[in-house]
Amino acid sequence: MVNHMVNLDSAFxxxxxPTRRAVIARLIKGPxxxxxxxxxxxxxxPAILKHLRVLEASGLIGTEKAGRSRICRINPERLAQAEDxxxxxxxxxxxxxxxxxxxxxxxxxxT
Amino acid sequence: MVNHMVNLDSAFxxxxxPTRRAVIARLIKGPxxxxxxxxxxxxxxPAILKHLRVLEASGLIGTEKAGRSRICRINPERLAQAEDxxxxxxxxxxxxxxxxxxxxxxxxxxT
DNA sequence: TAACCAGTAAACCAATTGGTAAAGTAACTG
DNA sequence: CAGTTACTTTACCAATTGGTTTACTGGTTA
Numbered sequence: 434m435v436n437h438m439v440n441l442d443s444a445f446x447x448x449x450x451p452t453r454r455a456v457i458a459r460l461i462k463g464p465x466x467x468x469x470x471x472x473x474x475x476x477x478x479p480a481i482l483k484h485l486r487v488l489e490a491s492g493l494i495g496t497e498k499a500g501r502s503r504i505c506r507i508n509p510e511r512l513a514q515a516e517d518x519x520x521x522x523x524x525x526x527x528x529x530x531x532x533x534x535x536x537x538x539x540x541x542x543x544t
Numbered sequence: 545m546v547n548h549m550v551n552l553d554s555a556f557x558x559x560x561x562p563t564r565r566a567v568i569a570r571l572i573k574g575p576x577x578x579x580x581x582x583x584x585x586x587x588x589x590p591a592i593l594k595h596l597r598v599l600e601a602s603g604l605i606g607t608e609k610a611g612r613s614r615i616c617r618i619n620p621e622r623l624a625q626a627e628d629x630x631x632x633x634x635x636x637x638x639x640x641x642x643x644x645x646x647x648x649x650x651x652x653x654x655t
Numbered sequence: 656t657a658a659c660c661a662g663t664a665a666a667c668c669a670a671t672t673g674g675t676a677a678a679g680t681a682a683c684t685g
Numbered sequence: 686c687a688g689t690t691a692c693t694t695t696a697c698c699a700a701t702t703g704g705t706t707t708a709c710t711g712g713t714t715a
Binding site for chain 1: 627
Binding site for chain 2: 702
């Protein structure tokens with residue numbers, strides 16, 4: 434139960450970097466090798482590799498070795514978990530404002 | 545247009561800490577003073593204040609001074625922005641898998 | 656006015672981050 | 686077998702983070 438929190442920690446942390454979000458946006462369209470992910474950014478291989486490790490540790494992506502290259506693919510479930518936390522908060526918020534709206538209507542009816 | 549990214553950076557960064565998510569979960573049910581937010585955690589006031597500043601800088605919450613206390617309230621729009629990015633990615637993913645599904649069905653029809 | 660209360664500021668600390676450069680290793684290619 | 690490619694490791698760096706303690710300010714209350 435605490436584990437779930439830890440996952441959210443690492444998932445949101447992974448999402449907090451524009452490079453990593455760009456990698457996700459790329460991978461969501463299909464798997465890619467490390468080299469191909471590095472290409473769009475003016476960044477060294479080790480730098481991208483660090484980002485990929487952060488993403489992999491968070492469970493947002495998975496990687497596997499194929500010959501001399503490593504291919505990365507998205508793990509949409511973890512992305513959904515982050516989205517779920519947010520939509521859950523929104524649900525509470527909307528429940529609250531609904532209640533406020535209902536209360537306001539009650540007041541309006543009384544006056 | 546780059547600004548939007550920066551906002552996502554700070555929003556996701558703010559969400560990456562369990563204390564800050566707990567603060568958000570609390571504030572989404574209604575405004576609260578700094579002291580009340582600090583109470584549930586075994587943490588000093590300055591520590592919570594730092595978290596609140598991070599949350600405020602990200603735009604996820606707003607604060608205002610009232611007498612000697614400062615009351616904090618949620619800003620649901622920013623929360624929605626983070627959710628939007630995620631659901632947008634999911635939409636791409638689902639579009640992709642839909643296309644794969646359609647392709648699989650085409651194959652099935654041919655055989 | 657004296658005492659208390661809520662927040663703020665400042666200085667400090669260990670750990671983490673996002674990047675680099677340089678030197679390896681393992682898998683293809685000619 | 687020699688060379689290139691693609692990743693990997695290591696060591697290093699400056700900046701940021703999440704926390705502390707101590708001291709101070711401004712409001713509230715007895």
